[in-house]
Amino acid sequence: MSVMVGRKAPEFTADAFDRGEVRKVSLSEYRGRWVMLFFYPADFSTV
Amino acid sequence: MGAEVLAISVDSADTHRSWQEKELSQMVKDGALFPMFSDPGGRIGALYGVYDSENGLDQRGRFLIDPLGVIQSIEVVAEPVGRDIAEALRQLRALQHHQTTGDYMPCGWEPGKPTLSKEQSRSGEIWKEWKTRHAF
Numbered sequence: 001m002s003v004m005v006g007r008k009a010p011e012f013t014a015d016a017f018d019r020g021e022v023r024k025v026s027l028s029e030y031r032g033r034w035v036m037l038f039f040y041p042a043d044f045s046t047v
Numbered sequence: 048m049g050a051e052v053l054a055i056s057v058d059s060a061d062t063h064r065s066w067q068e069k070e071l072s073q074m075v076k077d078g079a080l081f082p083m084f085s086d087p088g089g090r091i092g093a094l095y096g097v098y099d100s101e102n103g104l105d106q107r108g109r110f111l112i113d114p115l116g117v118i119q120s121i122e123v124v125a126e127p128v129g130r131d132i133a134e135a136l137r138q139l140r141a142l143q144h145h146q147t148t149g150d151y152m153p154c155g156w157e158p159g160k161p162t163l164s165k166e167q168s169r170s171g172e173i174w175k176e177w178k179t180r181h182a183f
Contacts, residue, residue, distance in 0.1 A: 017063035
């Protein structure tokens with residue numbers, strides 16, 4: 001599957017640190033809402 | 048605008064916690080109020096074409112995803128350069144405006160600037176609506 005505009009965003013589930021707790025979060029939980037998904041090289045750097 | 052923000056790096060959830068407590072909370076009261084995913088080995092980054100296996104890092108990629116789960120915008124910036132949040136928000140506003148009105152947004156569009164109909168956007172007569180000053 002190639003990632004491009006107009007194609008479905010690849011689904012994933014992973015551990016996330018979210019407001020003080022670590023939990024499993026899936027992208028699909030956000031269906032029905034706009035999402036800004038951003039990757040960045042490393043913590044303690046700029047985003 | 049009502050968009051959800053999701054952040055991802057190869058760092059562990061514990062490192063995210065430490066970053067939140069030591070640095071982010073110094074920048075913004077209460078720190079980041081959105082999920083910070085842990086992507087060890089770049090599994091998710093690879094799905095999105097932004098994992099740099101040579102350096103073991105996820106590149107600075109940004110994806111706007113609509114309510115149906117379809118990608119509507121992609122940006123990837125080299126590591127030394129931080130991204131422009133205002134531009135991401137401008138694109139989000141334009142995409143949302145398109146989904147509610149069907150309008151097309153010409154170069155440099157921001158709320159309040161002229162929009163085009165789908166027909167106008169390919170008519171060869173954009174010049175009647177859009178002036179170069181609208182680009183900036």
